[in-house]
């Protein structure tokens with residue numbers, strides 16, 4: 461079980477590699493995660509947005525958890541593994557959360573229920589039921605994808621629930637981090653371009669797709685901010701901005717998968733529909749960035 465103190469630093473949300481047949485590519489996944497673990501990252505997130513959670517089957521998530529656990533055990537490395545279990549159906553989210561706990565997750569990442577547009581009270585009750593499972597819960601606010609926004613008061617109520625240890629804030633505004641980090645809540649930035657802003661306002665770190673690339677530079681940004689040197693943190697962060705912009709120019713994780721394949725970490729940049737490969741224009745722009 462993780463507690464609030466464990467929820468800090470740079471967490472890398474992993475992609476789910478598929479072969480050209482569209483099936484889970486376990487060998488690529490192991491190779492790619494081994495490389496991530498060569499960096500001093502603070503944690504991993506399986507089956508997040510970057511992991512294409514909408515199209516990954518639960519049995520596949522359990523395979524990813526097992527491979528990740530085996531790699532960590534083999535390296536005698538102890539970093540938290542957070543697993544995405546959120547759906548827009550409370551009962552199925554509770555079921556996945558129970559399964560993730562049994563499969564070896566340290567915490568679960570639970571997205572604000574999307575599509576249905578629940579009331580704030582409905583959102584609160586969703587998290588109340590999930591928190592009763594007993595495993596640590598990280599709330600995931602990403603209004604651009606869910607179509608619903610978590611109000612600050614609702615967020616504060618959810619943060620008071622037993623087992624809720626913090627929030628991943630992928631909103632593109634600063635209100636949530638300002639309101640929550642000042643009352644001792646661990647807020648992880650999930651909106652890569654706002655990393656420096658959110659660290660400056662007290663965020664405890666980030667869950668950042670773009671930290672799959674230039675991983676150590678992201679850790680440097682976090683370390684400077686934690687030491688209170690926001691100028692050094694900004695200098696390091698500025699060098700990451702062109703990468704972040706390109707990685708989000710088309711829907712995450714398509715550009716990231718293309719880059720990971722280009723760098724030899726995974727064997728294919730295959731996505732599952734409706735996600736589709738990046739444009740030829742973006743491929744050229746990424747090649748240019750790689751050549752600098």
Ligand SMILES: O=C(O)C1=N[C@H](C(=O)O)C[C@H](O)C1
Nearest residue numbers: 473508509510650668669712
């Ligand atoms: O998978 C994640 O976790 C993240 N998802 C966000 C998104 O794809 O919109 C971005 C963030 O970097 C991490």
